[in-house]
Amino acid sequence: xxxxxxxxxxxxxxxxxxxxxxxxxxxxxxxxxxxxxxxxxxxxxxxxxxxxxxxxxxxxxxxxxxxxxxxxxxxxxxxxxxxxxxxxxxxxxxxxxxxxxxxxxxxxxxxxxxxxxxxxxxxxxxxxxxxxxxxxxxxxxxxxxxxxxxxxxxxxxxxxxxxxxxxxxxxxxxxxxxxxxxxxxxxxxxxxxxxxxxxxxxxxxxxxxxxxxxxxxxxxxxxxxxxxxxxxxxxxxxxxxxxxxxxxxxxxxxxxx
Amino acid sequence: xxxxxxxxxxxxxxxxxxxxxxxxxxxxxxxxxxxxxxxxxxxxxxxxxxxxxxxxxxxxxxxxxxxxxxxxxxxxxxxxxxxxxxxxxxxxxxxxxxxxxxxxxxxxxxxxxxxxxxxxxxxxxxxxxxxxxxxxxxxxxxxxxxxxxxxxxxxxxxxxxxxxxxxxxxxxxxxxxxxxxxxxxxxxxxxxxxxxxxxxxxxxxxxxxxxxxxxxxxxxxxxxxxxxxxxxxxxxxxxxxxxxxxxxxxxxxxxxxxxxxxxxxxxxxxxxxxxxxxxxxxxxxxxxxxxxxxxxxxxxxxxxxxxxxxxxxxxxxxxxxxxx
Numbered sequence: 001x002x003x004x005x006x007x008x009x010x011x012x013x014x015x016x017x018x019x020x021x022x023x024x025x026x027x028x029x030x031x032x033x034x035x036x037x038x039x040x041x042x043x044x045x046x047x048x049x050x051x052x053x054x055x056x057x058x059x060x061x062x063x064x065x066x067x068x069x070x071x072x073x074x075x076x077x078x079x080x081x082x083x084x085x086x087x088x089x090x091x092x093x094x095x096x097x098x099x100x101x102x103x104x105x106x107x108x109x110x111x112x113x114x115x116x117x118x119x120x121x122x123x124x125x126x127x128x129x130x131x132x133x134x135x136x137x138x139x140x141x142x143x144x145x146x147x148x149x150x151x152x153x154x155x156x157x158x159x160x161x162x163x164x165x166x167x168x169x170x171x172x173x174x175x176x177x178x179x180x181x182x183x184x185x186x187x188x189x190x191x192x193x194x195x196x197x198x199x200x201x202x203x204x205x206x207x208x209x210x211x212x213x214x215x216x217x218x219x220x221x222x223x224x225x226x227x228x229x230x231x232x233x234x235x236x237x238x239x240x241x242x243x244x245x246x247x248x249x250x251x252x253x254x255x256x257x
Numbered sequence: 258x259x260x261x262x263x264x265x266x267x268x269x270x271x272x273x274x275x276x277x278x279x280x281x282x283x284x285x286x287x288x289x290x291x292x293x294x295x296x297x298x299x300x301x302x303x304x305x306x307x308x309x310x311x312x313x314x315x316x317x318x319x320x321x322x323x324x325x326x327x328x329x330x331x332x333x334x335x336x337x338x339x340x341x342x343x344x345x346x347x348x349x350x351x352x353x354x355x356x357x358x359x360x361x362x363x364x365x366x367x368x369x370x371x372x373x374x375x376x377x378x379x380x381x382x383x384x385x386x387x388x389x390x391x392x393x394x395x396x397x398x399x400x401x402x403x404x405x406x407x408x409x410x411x412x413x414x415x416x417x418x419x420x421x422x423x424x425x426x427x428x429x430x431x432x433x434x435x436x437x438x439x440x441x442x443x444x445x446x447x448x449x450x451x452x453x454x455x456x457x458x459x460x461x462x463x464x465x466x467x468x469x470x471x472x473x474x475x476x477x478x479x480x481x482x483x484x485x486x487x488x489x490x491x492x493x494x495x496x497x498x499x500x501x502x503x504x505x506x507x508x509x510x511x512x513x514x515x516x517x518x519x520x521x522x523x524x525x526x527x528x529x530x531x532x533x534x535x536x537x538x539x540x541x542x543x544x545x546x547x548x549x550x551x552x553x554x555x556x557x558x559x560x561x562x563x564x565x566x567x568x569x570x571x572x573x574x575x576x577x578x579x580x581x
Contacts, residue, residue: 002364009361017349088343095309097334098362257312
């Protein structure tokens with residue numbers, strides 16, 4: 001109860017900042033909108049490759065962009081902690097009796113809220129561009145939820161990395177280095193039977209691919225409950241592991257003070 | 258005697274080879290203002306970080322508000338308030354939001370929290386700025402918000418780490434009044450670190466001088482000063498180079514370290530005000546005219562010089578050179 005309350009209080013910091021500057025959300029959306037339009041135009045011909053059976057490319061692409069948006073958005077979560085550390089806020093938080101898990105979980109909840117809003121905008125935009133959500137509203141919600149779970153894992157990783165390194169540059173480097181490879185090593189942009197077999201093998205262990213495949217199945221196709229259920233469980237477990245890593249990072253940070 | 262802080266032989270090193278605390282021990286009686294005075298880099302902030310559970314010592318032990326900082330840090334965090342050297346408030350949040358967050362973390366909720374936050378904003382003169390973001394506050398207002406946050410949950414022990422560094426003289430005077438009020442009316446235990454001799458002298462009832470990670474001397478400021486050889490007497494002579502003057506003063510009992518530099522005659526006396534009539538009489542008897550006589554009480558600067566073996570300002574600038 002206390003843990004949930006403290007978590008929400010931490011989330012409120014982000015929520016209030018967002019309400020004060022809602023325009024910020026618009027800025028974060030420009031990149032995924034460009035991806036959607038650019039990749040949508042660039043790879044339109046993919047649908048004519050023999051063996052492609054995803055319907056129109058925008059149908060295929062939308063879940064990929066949603067998931068890509070989730071990880072890139074969540075990746076910056078740790079920036080808040082770096083500012084807190086530099087400004088002295090972190091030290092004050094750490095000498096209060098707040099549960100360390102709440103410091104991480106609160107920012108993760110806020111990151112997930114942001115992701116839900118951002119992905120909803122992208123989903124609606126893709127719909128306007130002709131995306132056909134065969135899974136209906138329920139299917140889209142599952143897609144958004146899976147993206148949010150993956151985002152939660154990335155937000156915790158970002159927090160942990162931020163607290164351990166305390167350097168903006170490291171975080172920027174890590175986020176930039178990770179997003180494109182993880183996206184290309186998944187079925188976000190290209191159907192798996194059309195990629196080299198080694199990529200297919202790697203993708204099996206790629207959390208981004210878990211979210212993309214399950215989300216696509218739920219929102220765009222006839223839902224495969226086995227796939228959605230198992231990927232959901234894997235992503236939830238990953239989110240918990242990453243949260244534990246981030247929470248433990250505080251103790252490491254304190255030892256270095 | 259109830260000890261609010263009781264630390265033994267704290268040692269803390271930082272890689273590669275910095276010994277920030279080198280066997281520091283400290284005992285602070287409940288209900289007093291204890292000043293930890295020392296130049297930059299002496300180990301004051303490290304001491305505060307250990308005592309507030311922010312970090313752990315390599316060895317040694319400490320109890321704060323009766324609780325072992327290593328065995329039960331959570332209980333210590335519940336009992337203490339901390340105002341750090343840097344601003345602890347979230348710059349993006351308003352004054353009120355910052356206080357509410359602090360209260361929530363200490364388990365104060367609902368109507369009680371709202372009432373206490375409003376009361377605290379009024380007390381620290383922040384009521385009009387309550388709904389403004391902390392980043393728009395002046396330096397003095399930010400510091401008051403920091404202190405308000407440190408006090409919201411009514412801690413038993415308050416840590417003030419260089420609370421007036423960077424404040425203008427007016428804001429500093431206000432902060433001093435507030436600290437005095439806390440100790441006076443609320444009988445709170447306060448550990449104050451400072452590198453202003455003046456601040457330590459004015460606020461602390463008990464003082465420890467820290468140098469190179471150890472406490473070199475400890476006691477009430479007045480006692481530390483009176484433990485020195487006494488007051489400083491300076492006589493400005495009317496005529497330059499009056500050789501008889503020095504001889505005259507050396508005859509006065511109770512005076513030590515008589516020195517003549519140009520027209521200035523310096524000496525120390527255990528009780529300066531009692532020695533002045535004898536000084537004037539002796540000068541008169543030798544036909545020496547004095548233009549002025551001044552009496553200076555020993556300062557903490559003298560105390561520091563005596564115990565750390567170098568002047569305070571020298572130690573401060575030495576550290577900055579190392580840091581730079």
